[in-house]
Amino acid sequence: MDVSQYLEIFLDETNEHLQNLNTQILSLEQEPGNMDTINEIFRAAHSLKGMAGTMGYKRMQNLTHDMENVFSEVRNGNITVKAEMIDVLFQCLDALEEYTTNIRNNADEGTNDNEPLIKQLNDILKGEEGGEDDGGNEAPAAQEAPTQAADTASGGEKWKAVKLGETEQNVLKEAVSQGKKVYGLTVKVQESCILKAARAFLVFKAIEEVGEIVVSSPSAQDIEDEKFELDFSLVVISDGTLDQVVGAAKSVSEIEDVQGGVIDPDHIDVAAAEDESGAAAAAAPVQKEAPAASASAAPAAAAPAASAAPAKKKADDKKPAGNKPAGNKPVVNRTVRVDIEKLDTLMNLVSELIIAKNSLVAASAASGTSTTAVNEQIEYLESVTTSLHESVMKVRMVPIESTVSKFPRMVRDLQKTLGKKMELYMTGEETELDRTVVDEIGDPLMHLLRNSADHGLESAEVRKERGKPEVGSIFLDAYQDGNNVVIEVRDDGNGIDTQAVRAKAIEKGIITPEQAENMSEKESIDLLFHAGFSTAKVVSDVSGRGVGLDVVKSKIEALSGEVEVKSKLGEGSSWIIRLPLTLAIIQALMVDIGNEKYAISLGSIQTIEDISPDDVKLVQNKEVIQLRTDVIPLIRLNQILDVESKKDPAENLVVVVVKKGDRQAGLVVDELIGQQEIVIKSLGKYISKCKIISGATVLGDGEVALILDANTLI
Amino acid sequence: MEELKTVETTQFIVIKLGDEQYGIDIKFIDNIVRMQHITRVPKVDSYLKGVINLRGEVIPVMSIRIKMGLEPDVETKSSRIIILKLEQQGTIGVIVDEVKEVVTLDNDQIERMAYDSKDDKNNFLCGIGKCEGGLISLLDLNAVVMENV
Numbered sequence: 001m002d003v004s005q006y007l008e009i010f011l012d013e014t015n016e017h018l019q020n021l022n023t024q025i026l027s028l029e030q031e032p033g034n035m036d037t038i039n040e041i042f043r044a045a046h047s048l049k050g051m052a053g054t055m056g057y058k059r060m061q062n063l064t065h066d067m068e069n070v071f072s073e074v075r076n077g078n079i080t081v082k083a084e085m086i087d088v089l090f091q092c093l094d095a096l097e098e099y100t101t102n103i104r105n106n107a108d109e110g111t112n113d114n115e116p117l118i119k120q121l122n123d124i125l126k127g128e129e130g131g132e133d134d135g136g137n138e139a140p141a142a143q144e145a146p147t148q149a150a151d152t153a154s155g156g157e158k159w160k161a162v163k164l165g166e167t168e169q170n171v172l173k174e175a176v177s178q179g180k181k182v183y184g185l186t187v188k189v190q191e192s193c194i195l196k197a198a199r200a201f202l203v204f205k206a207i208e209e210v211g212e213i214v215v216s217s218p219s220a221q222d223i224e225d226e227k228f229e230l231d232f233s234l235v236v237i238s239d240g241t242l243d244q245v246v247g248a249a250k251s252v253s254e255i256e257d258v259q260g261g262v263i264d265p266d267h268i269d270v271a272a273a274e275d276e277s278g279a280a281a282a283a284a285p286v287q288k289e290a291p292a293a294s295a296s297a298a299p300a301a302a303a304p305a306a307s308a309a310p311a312k313k314k315a316d317d318k319k320p321a322g323n324k325p326a327g328n329k330p331v332v333n334r335t336v337r338v339d340i341e342k343l344d345t346l347m348n349l350v351s352e353l354i355i356a357k358n359s360l361v362a363a364s365a366a367s368g369t370s371t372t373a374v375n376e377q378i379e380y381l382e383s384v385t386t387s388l389h390e391s392v393m394k395v396r397m398v399p400i401e402s403t404v405s406k407f408p409r410m411v412r413d414l415q416k417t418l419g420k421k422m423e424l425y426m427t428g429e430e431t432e433l434d435r436t437v438v439d440e441i442g443d444p445l446m447h448l449l450r451n452s453a454d455h456g457l458e459s460a461e462v463r464k465e466r467g468k469p470e471v472g473s474i475f476l477d478a479y480q481d482g483n484n485v486v487i488e489v490r491d492d493g494n495g496i497d498t499q500a501v502r503a504k505a506i507e508k509g510i511i512t513p514e515q516a517e518n519m520s521e522k523e524s525i526d527l528l529f530h531a532g533f534s535t536a537k538v539v540s541d542v543s544g545r546g547v548g549l550d551v552v553k554s555k556i557e558a559l560s561g562e563v564e565v566k567s568k569l570g571e572g573s574s575w576i577i578r579l580p581l582t583l584a585i586i587q588a589l590m591v592d593i594g595n596e597k598y599a600i601s602l603g604s605i606q607t608i609e610d611i612s613p614d615d616v617k618l619v620q621n622k623e624v625i626q627l628r629t630d631v632i633p634l635i636r637l638n639q640i641l642d643v644e645s646k647k648d649p650a651e652n653l654v655v656v657v658v659k660k661g662d663r664q665a666g667l668v669v670d671e672l673i674g675q676q677e678i679v680i681k682s683l684g685k686y687i688s689k690c691k692i693i694s695g696a697t698v699l700g701d702g703e704v705a706l707i708l709d710a711n712t713l714i
Numbered sequence: 715m716e717e718l719k720t721v722e723t724t725q726f727i728v729i730k731l732g733d734e735q736y737g738i739d740i741k742f743i744d745n746i747v748r749m750q751h752i753t754r755v756p757k758v759d760s761y762l763k764g765v766i767n768l769r770g771e772v773i774p775v776m777s778i779r780i781k782m783g784l785e786p787d788v789e790t791k792s793s794r795i796i797i798l799k800l801e802q803q804g805t806i807g808v809i810v811d812e813v814k815e816v817v818t819l820d821n822d823q824i825e826r827m828a829y830d831s832k833d834d835k836n837n838f839l840c841g842i843g844k845c846e847g848g849l850i851s852l853l854d855l856n857a858v859v860m861e862n863v
Contacts, residue, residue: 352770355770596753596754640756641756641757642756642757643756681771681772682772683755683765683772683774684772684773684774684804684805684806685803685804686762686774686803686804686806686859687755687758687762687765687774690755690756690757690758691757692756692757693755693756696753696765696772697772698767698770698772702767703751703753703767704753704764704765704766704767704772705753706753706755706756706765
């Protein structure tokens, strides 16, 4: 079978399952007795095994199979959860992740058999099973047993338990009176089958060629929605023989087994009557019955009493595992997986549309044809393009959860490697960001967390001495703040020792001792972002190679974001990452400086002030203005941009007050043009030296205007 | 290569900078557009004249004259911007005084110049082409476009 077309889905789902397993095993470690968690883990492991098997990844299948065995024993209460076991399980997850990465990179799982892990898993099984059966190898068999048992005892003849309503009975009787035969069938789908519903549909189609399906259990709708386990039962009216009908069903691939028999109309009456008297639902035309119900009804009727009880128990056991995908199904149905490239194209088209709209506005103003009617239509177009843009942006937004949910596991591992006690608290996982940003933000956040864990938090003894709780806390908070999303990594550790930072910087030759003396607190902290800087005395596995923070900074700046650090010695530090919500289209204020037009992102603008030249004061030889209670430094853009201002120095100044975090600055411009929605275009790699320009945009008249990056100006 | 007897030919677009003729390998040329308004970008090397809007794309434009140390460009009716597509630097426009013609040169009409020394910063040529119109200096675009260190 060619499975390459399913590779993407497989990888996506595998990642989801692995993530889920990570989270669940973590919570299992917290409360080892939680049956829900154990069941959840079992389900995830089972799905993984099934998927890997279908795709033909044998090594992955083997490993998940053995993991599943362990979970299965845990679930049956034969093994108690222990710390060593959790460790082994985490190693297994890492190994699985490695397989997945290999598969993603070259469609091959690699050749690592991970035998030591498998052995460890089997040891867990053996060690705990003790007298029960004959060790680890028995477990797979035991695992197969429930399905097998359910099959032979009841499942194979489940059709006998199919309930018939009055209408169906009449149909059947009529058919019999016309000389047709009535058959009951139970079709069992292979466990490895991915698209059970599709197979079932093919079976339906094949049977309908030789006969007519009267009833199915579960109902046709449920089967379509994949709300069934591995088998379903049918009552069929046909002219043909039993073999023909069974053969038709068997002709469909991935069908493991089809069992059937002739239904005696008289017998139906009895069985149906019995069932109905019990169910007291006589008139229901189509009775929807959960598969489990028919399964448990069957052994009671058909199987010998002795085997009925265990079979029933196993069937019940099996139920949660089978029902899980069914429960998820409606949610899955409502979403569509879309290639991110298609969204990019859509986004580009929206950008083009907005440029065209801007041109239309400019053209109508220039030609002097702007009547009320034209203006109204243009305004309408404007509102449509704006909401179109917003919708497309929303489509691209995903919660940061997918990225941050791996951190609790990481912190747990760090705890072991660093020998410190710590706890990670996360809030705001549901905060949404552009998909590309979410994918990129993982590494920088990981660096910051590791940094906090390694450098920030003190060892338990030191913490005790300082009167802090022994277990250190690391916080990861995400929230939206206006046009930005803020992600904050905070710890209650030692904070940044700026003295030590400066000393180290001098030692490394990054700054001179004289420079160090004049450095503010903030400047010293900024040294941390200098490439090749690390204050850790020992280079550890976790951090200390001095590549972390400058990478963090450059990565976040590449996403048009920024990092800010706040720290108090002895009390902890916090790293604040600010990311723009949108990357491609922004609302901007257009301004004139000299003969040039520039755009300033509306998101960073606080107010616009009209200042008399007399109100400009000098502090430390720098121009400032006082605005209400704040003293704000002035930045004359014409000087920074090397443009001749066209304004008379005696005239009032137009000052655009921008803010970055809690700092403000007043940008002096010549004139305001107005607010406009602009599409950000990159200046390209070739002009990368100019830091104060974050990009360019094409105006309505076809001219290019540059976008000022207010953040770098402050 | 040399065992092939068929003569390989290369097409060049002949441009003028002042009185000299230069050739640009046609495979790097994406487009030739008329002079248009160039938006200045502050704080960059002087040879970078700014950016233009080429059908919705923002493209940097540089002056070969300034880069090669010649007199600054004087915009005339025949001035053109040649849009180059390079593997490393992406799309870049260069300003030329005039675009004359397209010539096809056989490989034996091209005299390769072999400069080994990297220190010759003004080495922007990769060869000299000989044809009826006289000598054409063939530009080494990578050297022309390369950022000053």
